[in-house]
Amino acid sequence: MKFGILINEGPFTHQASDSAYRFAEAVLARGHEIYRVFFYHDGVYNSNRLSQPQTDDRNLVALWSKLGTEHGIDLVVCVGAALRRGVKDEVLAEGFRISGLGQLVEAGIQADRLVVFGD
Amino acid sequence: MEEYDESGPEVVKRFMYVNRRAPYGTIYALECLEVVLVAAAFDQDISVVFMDDGVYQLKKNQDTTGIGMKNFSKTFGALEDYGVEKIYVEKESLDARGLSAGDLVIPVEVLAAVDLSEIMARQDVVISS
Amino acid sequence: MSPMLHLINKSPFERTALDSCLRLAKPGSSILLIEDGVYAALGKAAHAGKIAGRMEDFSFYVLGPDVAARGLSDAALIEGIAVVDYAGFVDLVAEHHVTQSWL
Numbered sequence: 001m002k003f004g005i006l007i008n009e010g011p012f013t014h015q016a017s018d019s020a021y022r023f024a025e026a027v028l029a030r031g032h033e034i035y036r037v038f039f040y041h042d043g044v045y046n047s048n049r050l051s052q053p054q055t056d057d058r059n060l061v062a063l064w065s066k067l068g069t070e071h072g073i074d075l076v077v078c079v080g081a082a083l084r085r086g087v088k089d090e091v092l093a094e095g096f097r098i099s100g101l102g103q104l105v106e107a108g109i110q111a112d113r114l115v116v117f118g119d
Numbered sequence: 120m121e122e123y124d125e126s127g128p129e130v131v132k133r134f135m136y137v138n139r140r141a142p143y144g145t146i147y148a149l150e151c152l153e154v155v156l157v158a159a160a161f162d163q164d165i166s167v168v169f170m171d172d173g174v175y176q177l178k179k180n181q182d183t184t185g186i187g188m189k190n191f192s193k194t195f196g197a198l199e200d201y202g203v204e205k206i207y208v209e210k211e212s213l214d215a216r217g218l219s220a221g222d223l224v225i226p227v228e229v230l231a232a233v234d235l236s237e238i239m240a241r242q243d244v245v246i247s248s
Numbered sequence: 249m250s251p252m253l254h255l256i257n258k259s260p261f262e263r264t265a266l267d268s269c270l271r272l273a274k275p276g277s278s279i280l281l282i283e284d285g286v287y288a289a290l291g292k293a294a295h296a297g298k299i300a301g302r303m304e305d306f307s308f309y310v311l312g313p314d315v316a317a318r319g320l321s322d323a324a325l326i327e328g329i330a331v332v333d334y335a336g337f338v339d340l341v342a343e344h345h346v347t348q349s350w351l
Contacts, residue, residue, distance in 0.1 A: 007146075007247065008248050034147075038246070040150065040154075041146065041147065041150055041248060065177070080150075080153060081150060101153065101157040102155055102157055102160070102161070104154065104246075105134070105157060105158045105163070106161075106245040108163075108243075108246065109131055109132055109161070109163065109244075114244050114246070116245075116247055116248075118247070118248060
């Protein structure tokens, strides 16, 4: 089964990104496919490679980046939400790409399930 | 209550956008509206729901000049031009806030929770923010 | 069509998400409490009756890792709520036609 995931919050302030990450891992472990993870609202901050948490903390940007590149998951950051928050190509971690909101709608169409994580 | 036409081959999925937050205090309302406007370009069956504090998004007479933010309540009037015609407001949410359909910037279909519940259960994708 | 899965991620002491979900969800649906939503599952808390009184209408689930993280024990949960892990979360999403997050 193909899953789509929408993340509405950035890392650290809310649990949303953590929950989505654990969920994404479990989706793959269950033998399903992740069609796309779409980052919207403050969720775009999950792609900022300048994020540098303390060494004893989890690094959500790095975790998403690794999950995306290792499993070929499409990690899409909303361009409109990203630009107004100063997230641009030059700060994107590996595996993320910036694109339009149409990618979210398309994920809703193409995936069998869409799960939203937010505040 | 409205019945869906399932005959159109272009109708792939039923998308419902659920708004439960007031405008301005957070950005969710504005950015959800942006999704709906983009989604309208796809040939899908779209409905938009306003319930809980989300009904405040549609309140008439918003004037944001004093807070320096864009008054996006005017954009709701464009939804019809975009082909978004299923706009539902939950009656219980309006009642709880002392509002009625006449207080809103656009004509909407006011539905009791029990009827909105039926429409919700028929969706293929529910997006909230 | 299979029933819906509803996700609640906020404490009933803070938000109306649980109330709204219980008002709008069709009987036969499933409700999974995650993150701060797990506080709604506590048997001794003031809101317990909201869930306990709807056991016949809905199947209630709670995400175990979120329960444990908050120092709560499964024994303190309202009787009849099933505890699932993330794999169970995925299975619930797969088993239901659509998932709605009450953000």
